[in-house]
Amino acid sequence: MISDKMKAFVNSSSAIRAMFEEGKRLAEIYGAENVYDFSLGNPSVEPPSEIKEALIEVLNEENPNMVHGYMNNSGYEDVREKIALSLNKRFDTNFGLENIIMTVGAAGGLNVILKSLLNPGDEVITFAPFFGEYRNYVSNYDGHLVIVPPNCETFQPDLEEFEKSITAKTKAVIINSPNNPTGVVYSEDTICKLAKILNRKQQEYNKSIYLISDEPYRELVYDDLEVPYLTKYYDNTIVGYSYSKSLSLPGERIGYLVIPGEVDIYEDLVAAANVATRILGFVNAPSLIQRAVAKCLEAKVDVEIYNRNRELLYNNLVSYGYECVKPQGAFYLFVKALEQDDKKFAQEAKKHNILIVPGSAFGCPGYVRIAYCVDYEMIKRALPGFEKLAKEYGR
Amino acid sequence: MISDKMKAFVNSSSAIRAMFEEGKRLAEIYGAENVYDFSLGNPSVEPPSEIKEALIEVLNEENPNMVHGYMNNSGYEDVREKIALSLNKRFDTNFGLENIIMTVGAAGGLNVILKSLLNPGDEVITFAPFFGEYRNYVSNYDGHLVIVPPNCETFQPDLEEFEKSITAKTKAVIINSPNNPTGVVYSEDTICKLAKILNRKQQEYNKSIYLISDEPYRELVYDDLEVPYLTKYYDNTIVGYSYSKSLSLPGERIGYLVIPGEVDIYEDLVAAANVATRILGFVNAPSLIQRAVAKCLEAKVDVEIYNRNRELLYNNLVSYGYECVKPQGAFYLFVKALEQDDKKFAQEAKKHNILIVPGSAFGCPGYVRIAYCVDYEMIKRALPGFEKLAKEYGR
The missing domain is CATH 3.90.1150.10 (Aspartate Aminotransferase, domain 1)
Incomplete structure (x- = not known):
């Protein structure tokens, strides 16, 4: 029943x-x-101790009706602005608050973007091994997850297989680097080749393919490795970020989507993501923790x-x-x-x-x-x- | 696109x-x-000032990895236990923690329960005037919202029209009392009659019909009015509650579902609601505010x-x-x-x-x-x- x-x-x-x-x-x-x-x-x-300090500071210094109240479905404007500026500083990007949508963790963000993009039967490609929930998120919107088999030598994506897996039904590709479960970081070389394939296939099929970069592990890297920021390599990129791991806040459900101005359906996609945030029942990312993380953007x-x-x-x-x-x-x-x-x-x-x-x-x-x-x-x-x-x- | x-x-x-x-x-x-x-x-x-005090107390006294960490998708067990006991005390019910699922507000709770219940084409009945988002929540799961026309004399539900609107496809009924937008509280007499109709129709169609009581305004009543607790009138009742209005915390996205043991598919429904919480991308209700509201169950x-x-x-x-x-x-x-x-x-x-x-x-x-x-x-x-x-x- x-x-x-x-x-x-x-x-x-x-x-x-x-x-x-x-x-x-x-x-x-x-x-x-x-x-x-x-x-x-x-x-x-x-x-990090900054989180507790920031939470208490917000509680002591800001108006409680504002701190715990409704705001725009996308989140507080000042919080989004700060995040955009921090990204610009770190990655030499060019975002404003209008490119940032606060989400209920990366899981919430992925659901919002898939709800915004997918028609029933659309294909979403990902690379094995992959976070098992992708299958469920795609299925929520009656999409079909297409899995590129793993390259078990390096666990870098197998780009030949990837190219073969793209069809006229491909609507999006989800990548996850640093990767759960392998811990592998996709190299800049991999990203460049992947972007090239996507651009070629967009032309071949005369349709857009969106690259969704699921990045909850971005800050957890070793040996001073750089993780390429994907919006710089491929225009139709959307980033899903979460503070769950970078600030050890997985229970708080706080993250954001980046929808760059370069995305070919930027305006419609932002509007759709706003509506999806509302009608999926998130309404907005939790408010107090939004205000707190905005004070801790340098912390990890x-x-x-x-x-x-x-x-x-x-x-x-x-x-x-x-x-x-x-x-x-x-x-x-x-x-x-x-x-x-x-x-x-x-x-x-x-x-x-x-x-x-x-x-x-x-x-x-x-x-x-x-x-x-x-x-x-x-x-x-x-x-x-x-x-x-x-x-x-x-x- | x-x-x-x-x-x-x-x-x-x-x-x-x-x-x-x-x-x-x-x-x-x-x-x-x-x-x-x-x-x-x-x-x-x-x-209420208790909220700020409770938040700071949790931050100062509890282990931060626990306070901000993952827990069961249903929420912290001690929080759910406290809520169950508080409901039992107020409404003479018989709930335990296993009947409570913490949700991302009532909007999150309604999505979770509709995802758990609806097959494409299932009908969900509600009474005009109604909170417009019901249409979207039901449509998220390819259900069909059936609207009972209003009784504009009293804005109590029109039960004759209601009875006529129930078909073999009816899976659920959503009611909202105190009501948005009318402020009307459905009387005990109304609830009894509504339960009788539902029981009769369950028999007639030999199928279950679930009554979903959306109760974000339960605590906001005037003139010492009592709002009947619906699980006591009809076995297949599920309650969706939110602290958004009772504690003025709408931005925090915190509420809960009550799934009583009397619900005929209790075990499956609890399991489904857990999974739905996870795969819709909520994962769990925000953690710190869960712990804080559990300390303020008497506050409003x-x-x-x-x-x-x-x-x-x-x-x-x-x-x-x-x-x-x-x-x-x-x-x-x-x-x-x-x-x-x-x-x-x-x-x-x-x-x-x-x-x-x-x-x-x-x-x-x-x-x-x-x-x-x-x-x-x-x-x-x-x-x-x-x-x-x-x-x-x-x-």
Whole structure:
């Protein structure tokens, strides 16, 4: 009696619940400190102290009816202006407040932009491995997600396959760099080639194809790597950003969309995104936290903490015989499973109280995702289990 | 190139924008204090001081990774537990945390429940006049909104017409009491009769019909009126609540759904609502404000301020010859336009710098909505304009 579309979800969500319950069961048997949960992308590093200070400052100094009240569906104008200027400073772009729409996290932003763009049957391309929710977001608007198979050598997008996957029905492409689940950052060379293909295909089909850059991990990069800002490489680019990871605020649901003036349907798209924000029930991004993040645009979490986790886990896993592309960003390792069946491998890991997510969940079977946004000491405690697991597979 | 569904919205949203621009233009010509904007339902009364105290207490005393972090898609368990207990105390209900799902305001909650319930072509009934967004929320999931014509004598629902409007395709009924735009509270007698009809029709069609009670105005009632709690009258009831008006927090996007154990698909519906919260991109209701409202469940805005506005505006308008059912709740007057064409009448009002919304926007032409969630002094300044307007129409 629930909707047909939701029935399948409810069945699979009970599988996830079962996994969660299993984790709780293990913790009860072995003690919470002896269960190693690497399954969740929930930031472990504290929000920067500026956030608390900014929140209290807003509460003490600004008019409460303004701070907690309705504003334009796009968000406070002064907040959007500050974000635009900060982007311009960092990336040498040319945005104004009219290019920024505050959203309920990146998830809200992606839904808003897909609702704005998609007709039933439209195709949206993404690259495996990918954040599994893309499938659901596209399906919400009766679009069809087309998946480009992975290049497992580098986990850079396979551009030859990409070009083949573009059809007259292609409306948008979603990319995610730094990537969940691989931690790979798409290189400038990759982006240039991708833009070239898109431009060529736009001409070939005489239609627009929108590049949606999902960037919740933009600030989490290591070794001083630069992440190219995509609007500079391809005109029909829309950016979806979130403060969930950069400021460790995932529960607050705060992010924004950038719709540059270069987008060929700029005016209609901004108007549509406004309406979509309203009618999807977001109405606006939460107000107090909008005002607070605008005061913290230079702040970010201490990435060095994630970096230490990355080095510890990566170096040890490789020394045990695991294969993995060293992540350049985000807080995930995407490790080759030691047997073909990644789900079975995740089950084997669980025997060592190690909880990891099969790569199938990201459209890339044969791998597992290990989230290292966890306590450093937990990683240390888990290492012997990873080593034993490798030995069981003859490494 | 934006989606077909959005094209119509963008056209009509530019009409709204034009109205907004017109207000700004008037303010520039005549001065902001000489323009009387009664068009918006944005609470004018300050949030109770407990809210600020609670926010600061949470920030100072609770772990920031917990306060700003992900939790279950349904919200924090302790928050949901407190809300359930508070409802039980007030309404003699029997809810637990498992009946409460925190939502991104009532708008988010309605979208979640409609996504969970509707198949394409399903019918959802509501009573004119109604909050215009219902049409969009239902259309988001390819449902069809069926409108029961108004009873303009009392603005209680017309139950005879209601019964006739129920078909084999009816999946849900949305009611909104205290009502936007009329301010009318549906009486216990009305609710009992409505429940009886629904039960009879469930049997007749051998299918379930869900009653969705949209209750953002529950706490804004006058003259010590009791608003019946609907889950006690009809088993298949789902409540959508919001703190937007009761605590003057509309920008924070915080509310909840109540799914009672008596709902015949309780387990599936809770599971579906969880998934819908996630895949629609809400993920969860904003976290800090969840924790804060849980500390303020006894607090509410000073309703007496709205009551003073109500008395001032109602008594004077009636004395000028306007016709209006005296509102028992919310902060709107729904006044009979002094000519048949409500849009034209609203234009005439604008000549006196009075901004009001035509009833057509609420499925009830021939009336206008006057929102009195405004400054008392502004009402006083606007009264001569209302009087002149009445005189122009020969009152």
